[in-house]
Amino acid sequence: MAYLYGQNSGVITMGSKKYLFIKIGMVAFLAIYLFLIYTSDSAKDIPMEEITSSMESDETVTSLEKRGRTDLKRYYQLSEDSLEGYLFYKAVSPMSVEELLIIKAPDKQQTNIACDSARAHLDSQKQVFQGYGTDQMAFLNEAVVESKGNYVIYACGPNAQKWREKFLSLI
Amino acid sequence: MVFSNIFFIFGFLPVFLLLYYLAPYKLRNLLLVGSSLVFYAWGEPVYVILMIFSALFHYFMGMEMEELSRFPKKIRGNLIFVVVIDLLILGFFKYYGFFLDSIGTVFGISISHPELPLPIGISFYTFKNLSYIFDICQKKIHAQKKLLPFLVYSTMFPHMTAGPIIRYADIEEQLTRRSINIIKLGVGAEYFIKGLAAKVLLADNLAGIYADLTASGEPLSLLGAWIAIFAYTMQIYFDFSGYSNMAIGLGKMLGFDFKKNFDYPYTSTSVSEFWRRWHISLGSWFRDYIYIPLGGNRVSTLKHIRNIFIVWALTGLWHGASWNFVLWGLYYGLLLLLEKFILNGFLKKIPKPLANLYTMLAVMIGWVFFSQTDFSSMGKFLMALIGIGVSGVADTQALFALRSSLILFLIAIPASRPGLYQHYKLSMRRSPWKAAAVNMILLILSVAFLVYNSYTPFLYLKF
Numbered sequence: 001m002a003y004l005y006g007q008n009s010g011v012i013t014m015g016s017k018k019y020l021f022i023k024i025g026m027v028a029f030l031a032i033y034l035f036l037i038y039t040s041d042s043a044k045d046i047p048m049e050e051i052t053s054s055m056e057s058d059e060t061v062t063s064l065e066k067r068g069r070t071d072l073k074r075y076y077q078l079s080e081d082s083l084e085g086y087l088f089y090k091a092v093s094p095m096s097v098e099e100l101l102i103i104k105a106p107d108k109q110q111t112n113i114a115c116d117s118a119r120a121h122l123d124s125q126k127q128v129f130q131g132y133g134t135d136q137m138a139f140l141n142e143a144v145v146e147s148k149g150n151y152v153i154y155a156c157g158p159n160a161q162k163w164r165e166k167f168l169s170l171i
Numbered sequence: 172m173v174f175s176n177i178f179f180i181f182g183f184l185p186v187f188l189l190l191y192y193l194a195p196y197k198l199r200n201l202l203l204v205g206s207s208l209v210f211y212a213w214g215e216p217v218y219v220i221l222m223i224f225s226a227l228f229h230y231f232m233g234m235e236m237e238e239l240s241r242f243p244k245k246i247r248g249n250l251i252f253v254v255v256i257d258l259l260i261l262g263f264f265k266y267y268g269f270f271l272d273s274i275g276t277v278f279g280i281s282i283s284h285p286e287l288p289l290p291i292g293i294s295f296y297t298f299k300n301l302s303y304i305f306d307i308c309q310k311k312i313h314a315q316k317k318l319l320p321f322l323v324y325s326t327m328f329p330h331m332t333a334g335p336i337i338r339y340a341d342i343e344e345q346l347t348r349r350s351i352n353i354i355k356l357g358v359g360a361e362y363f364i365k366g367l368a369a370k371v372l373l374a375d376n377l378a379g380i381y382a383d384l385t386a387s388g389e390p391l392s393l394l395g396a397w398i399a400i401f402a403y404t405m406q407i408y409f410d411f412s413g414y415s416n417m418a419i420g421l422g423k424m425l426g427f428d429f430k431k432n433f434d435y436p437y438t439s440t441s442v443s444e445f446w447r448r449w450h451i452s453l454g455s456w457f458r459d460y461i462y463i464p465l466g467g468n469r470v471s472t473l474k475h476i477r478n479i480f481i482v483w484a485l486t487g488l489w490h491g492a493s494w495n496f497v498l499w500g501l502y503y504g505l506l507l508l509l510e511k512f513i514l515n516g517f518l519k520k521i522p523k524p525l526a527n528l529y530t531m532l533a534v535m536i537g538w539v540f541f542s543q544t545d546f547s548s549m550g551k552f553l554m555a556l557i558g559i560g561v562s563g564v565a566d567t568q569a570l571f572a573l574r575s576s577l578i579l580f581l582i583a584i585p586a587s588r589p590g591l592y593q594h595y596k597l598s599m600r601r602s603p604w605k606a607a608a609v610n611m612i613l614l615i616l617s618v619a620f621l622v623y624n625s626y627t628p629f630l631y632l633k634f
Contacts (some may be wrong), residue, residue: 019235023252026228030256033220034263035188045268069386081382107289148290 042131043149045070045171048085048104052171055087058166060159064089076101076117082110084150091157095144097125097136098157102167105150115147118154172213173332174417175365175370177621180303183210188424191349200319200346203425207328211291218290221260226325228256229300236307237314255302264289269492281319292332296488298456300325303339305460312340315598320346329421333414335432335452347420349426361610362420368613370415371620373583377406381542384569388548390562395569396555403542404535407438407509411450426614437587440526441518442533453489457482480504490541492607495549499540506533543575 002136055061067088080086085102091098101118105111122143129136144164145158151171157165172179187206194202212219232253239245262270264287273284303324306312323346330337380402391399415432422429434449446454458589460500465478481503486498510518518526535551543549554560585591599606 021233022231025255026224026231030260032258033224037217053516080386081378105288107291111288 019154029100044153045149046171048087051102051167052085053102054170055100055163056164058159058163061089061163063098064098065092072101076114076121077105078114078117081113082106095133095136096132096157097129097139098159099154100157100160100163101152101154103152105152107150111147111150111152114152115145118145121154122156128162139163172211174414174421174503175367175617175621176512177618180367180621184421188356189423194246200323203328204319204322204326206570207326210328211326211331218293221290222296222326222331225257225260225296225300227304228323229253229325230315230321232304233307233314233321234316236304236463240310250304250308252634254618255612257301261297262294263287264293265490266492268456269576273494286354288346295334295336296325296331298453298489298534299330299334299336302456302460305337313347314344317341317347327425327427328423328425329418329425330429333411333418333541334450335385335415335418335429336456337429337452338597341430342470345427350425355423355426359420360457361425362416362423364420364610364614364617366413366420367406367617369409369586371617372613373579373586374408374410374413375620376579377402377409377576377583379405380572380579384572390551390560392563392569393555393558393561394565395572396552396561398569398572398576400535400539400542400552400556401580403581403586404437407538408587409583435587435589437531438527438589439530440523441510441514441530442503443510445530445534446503446507453486457486461485476508477506483507493544495540495546496542498549500538502537502540540633 066083067090070089072078072080072086072088075090077130086104087100087102089100103111103114105114122140126137126141127139129140139157139160142160144153144160146153146164148168148171149150151167153164153167155161155167172183174180181540183206187202191199191202191206207222208219211222232249236246236249236475239249240303258281271282284430303312307314313456324337324339324342381399383389384399384402412433419429419431425526430452432450432452434448439448451619462478462482466474467478468475470478483500483504484497487496490496490499518529536556539549539552539556543552551560557566594610595606
């Protein structure tokens with residue numbers, strides 16, 4: 001009866017050893033997995049209001065026009081209701097590609113969807129300006145689309161990298 | 172991936188169903204597990220590993236506990252181990268930020284902590300897997316010896332992300348022996364379309380009304396507050412019951428029979444009845460694995476009251492790592508105690524429509540706790556419902572919302588009650604073609620709305 005748990009209480013049998021090894025292996029795997037998740041994909045939980053206030057202290061952001069739910073839907077096909085919060089600034093002129101969008105999503109799936117939407121928006125902008133908008137294409141080629149934790153940033157324009165660094169320093 | 176997604180409806184689902192129906196019987200489970208992992212990994216490539224881990228962990232622990240069935244002490248030790256690991260995972264992804272913030276608030280300090288994205292459906296699949304282990308401990312079921320059928324139970328895509336929380340005993344036989352046929356496919360498709368229409372045509376449009384009224388943060392009028400909370404009340408019902416119907420429909424298409432998760436809760440004549448009809452699988456989970464083990468109502472009155480509050484605080488906390496959910500749970504605990512000890516006789520005596528009105532008022536106030544995550548806005552909203560701090564009895568925004576949403580409300584109210592569906596079922600028996608036409612129209616309309624509107628996820632996915 002070596003496979004079954006000991007007929008004699010306290011005796012370590014093959015069965016108990018097998019499960020002991022499985023348990024140790026699984027706990028070790030879980031610990032490594034959680035550690036990797038924690039170190040690679042986490043961001044500080046900063047309220048969107050705090051990020052907005054900090055980003056808006058930069059005049060290069062506020063020189064653009066603040067946009068709301070209608071434009072979020074129009075340019076990114078995202079519903080404001082599905083997000084925890086967002087900051088959206090876009091140049092007034094349709095000939096400018098200067099734009100900053102920061103999103104805080106409620107979960108990983110929404111973060112991925114927001115990130116995909118930002119990439120799709122970038123692709124669509126490239127199609128629009130391909131062939132004639134040399135300056136715009138240069139900015140679009142250097143545009144930032146990035147996600148960290150539940151946050152997503154899309155930044156395009158001469159200040160894109162500066163905005164990115166400031167945003168990352170906040171979270 | 173979610174069910175109300177064009178790619179799922181016209182890409183993933185038809186291809187999967189075709190392969191599933193053509194595949195030899197023995198390969199169907201393998202195909203179902205593989206497709207479920209693809210379904211989950213589509214939006215959660217990193218977190219699919221966590222889901223697989225959870226499935227394997229509970230599979231092995233179930234096997235061990237079955238073998239330990241004659242050693243209660245060792246079973247208890249293993250049960251504690253399983254619960255600790257599950258709580259650790261849930262705590263890591265869902266609750267630790269909440270607890271750190273709460274500690275910070277109590278001691279007046281700010282504790283900085285990183286935020287992790289919440290894996291979709293983590294609460295649902297953890298509770299489902301835990302119920303399997305609890306049932307083995309209570310000798311209600313035997314552990315599944317074969318890995319593949321257990322993986323089907325644990326990872327099956329129809330109920331993986333937002334329930335219902337299926338019990339192993341309910342589908343044990345179907346995991347290895349189930350039939351698929353054209354009738355089940357048809358019934359399943361009908362459930363799916365009904366759920367899709369509830370989500371896309373009703374819930375998403377009702378969500379717009381609630382958002383339009385509350386987005387500005389400006390004080391609402393009395394009328395505006397009631398329209399907003401009524402819209403939210405209807406939205407959350409059609410959103411979640413819609414998802415459950417889609418899951419049940421998908422299950423039927425694959426040869427499974429899942430129990431219903433909603434039974435027209437808005438027809439209830441008491442809050443206790445409401446909770447027997449709303450999210451049935453979660454309510455029965457807490458009853459069987461927390462309330463009854465604590466002693467249920469077969470203890471002293473004081474302990475009974477304690478049990479009710481523990482269960483409802485945990486029910487609230489299950490919904491989200493925020494104090495408003497705990498408050499929402501405790502609110503229901505209080506109402507249930509009031510009904511049990513004071514209102515029970517009274518509610519049975521008064522006319523049913525009045526009892527239903529009382530229940531609906533209680534439930535709508537409950538949704539204020541649920542929808543408003545900070546106490547300040549919650550307080551303002553509750554005050555607005557009794558006319559305190561409002562911009563007036565009715566402002567232009569509220570009147571516009573009422574005019575533009577009246578038809579939607581007039582559709583939503585009967586759709587949340589059984590009469591309309593019973594009428595539809597009767598006509599379907601008389602004329603199946605009419606029923607097919609109705610379903611086709613609902614599907615076309617739903618798809619049109621999906622194409623036109625932006626993405627709005629299911630509310631319960633975040634739990």
